[in-house]
Amino acid sequence: QADGIGHTADGDDELVHIQRLGLALGIGIGHRHALFAVLDLADLNAQYQDRHACREGIRGRMEEVYRRMKQQEPRLPDPEPGVISAFALARFFAETGPLDDFSSCSQLLKFAGLNIRERKSGTYAGSNRISKKGSSSLRLVLQRIIFPLIRKVGLFGKEYHERKAAGMPGPKNQVVFMRRMLNLLYGWYHSGTAFDHNRVRTCESQYKAQSNVA
Numbered sequence: 191q192a193d194g195i196g197h198t199a200d201g202d203d204e205l206v207h208i209q210r211l212g213l214a215l216g217i218g219i220g221h222r223h224a225l226f227a228v229l230d231l232a233d234l235n236a237q238y239q240d241r242h243a244c245r246e247g248i249r250g251r252m253e254e255v256y257r258r259m260k261q262q263e264p265r266l267p268d269p270e271p272g273v274i275s276a277f278a279l280a281r282f283f284a285e286t287g288p289l290d291d292f293s294s295c296s297q298l299l300k301f302a303g304l305n306i307r308e309r310k311s312g313t314y315a316g317s318n319r320i321s322k323k324g325s326s327s328l329r330l331v332l333q334r335i336i337f338p339l340i341r342k343v344g345l346f347g348k349e350y351h352e353r354k355a356a357g358m359p360g361p362k363n364q365v366v367f368m369r370r371m372l373n374l375l376y377g378w379y380h381s382g383t384a385f386d387h388n389r390v391r392t393c394e395s396q397y398k399a400q401s402n403v404a
Contacts (some may be wrong), residue, residue: 231255235284238326249277256280263288267378270385273345274375279334282375285328294348295376302328304369332368345390
């Protein structure tokens with residue numbers, strides 16, 4: 191698993207990775223413009239992170255590249271008002287590359303450094319914490335994505351503020367919903383369906399029961 195798109199050691203490896211990514215997204219090697227649109231997205235994401243860049247212009251270009259990618263890979267999620275924008279989706283997939291590269295959501299969580307590890311030293315066993323050994327830039331993108339969602343009127347707002355009122359520290363509380371969002375995006379991509387608000391707010395058993403009735 192390469193660390194995002196185009197972050198390989200040299201130019202030849204980068205080209206191989208771009209071609210592999212294009213195939214995973216359903217883009218044939220002969221479609222050079224579509225293939226290099228994937229690289230464009232990663233490059234634009236890097237430029238966006240540069241505080242001296244003209245961010246608004248880059249934002250529009252990233253959104254356009256994402257729309258072109260979606261034409262090649264229909265499973266890429268559509269922007270959903272109140273949930274996630276085209277720009278946020280572009281930044282997310284610029285960091286992860288094709289989600290088919292990950293055999294499970296657990297592997298994706300590990301890539302992001304959001305997998306849970308118990309702190310141990312000799313006979314000492316401490317509390318469970320995220321590993322933070324994965325992609326720090328992906329964690330930053332996820333943090334930005336969830337900020338509007340954990341407001342009181344946001345998608346995760348009710349649960350977030352219930353946890354906060356129960357005494358959960360802010361950083362730990364945010365990690366819960368960064369992990370939740372990563373799971374949501376992974377499942378959404380693999381489902382190939384439109385976003386389902388009921389799926390987010392309903393536990394697994396209740397959702398399956400409702401689906402069977404429908």
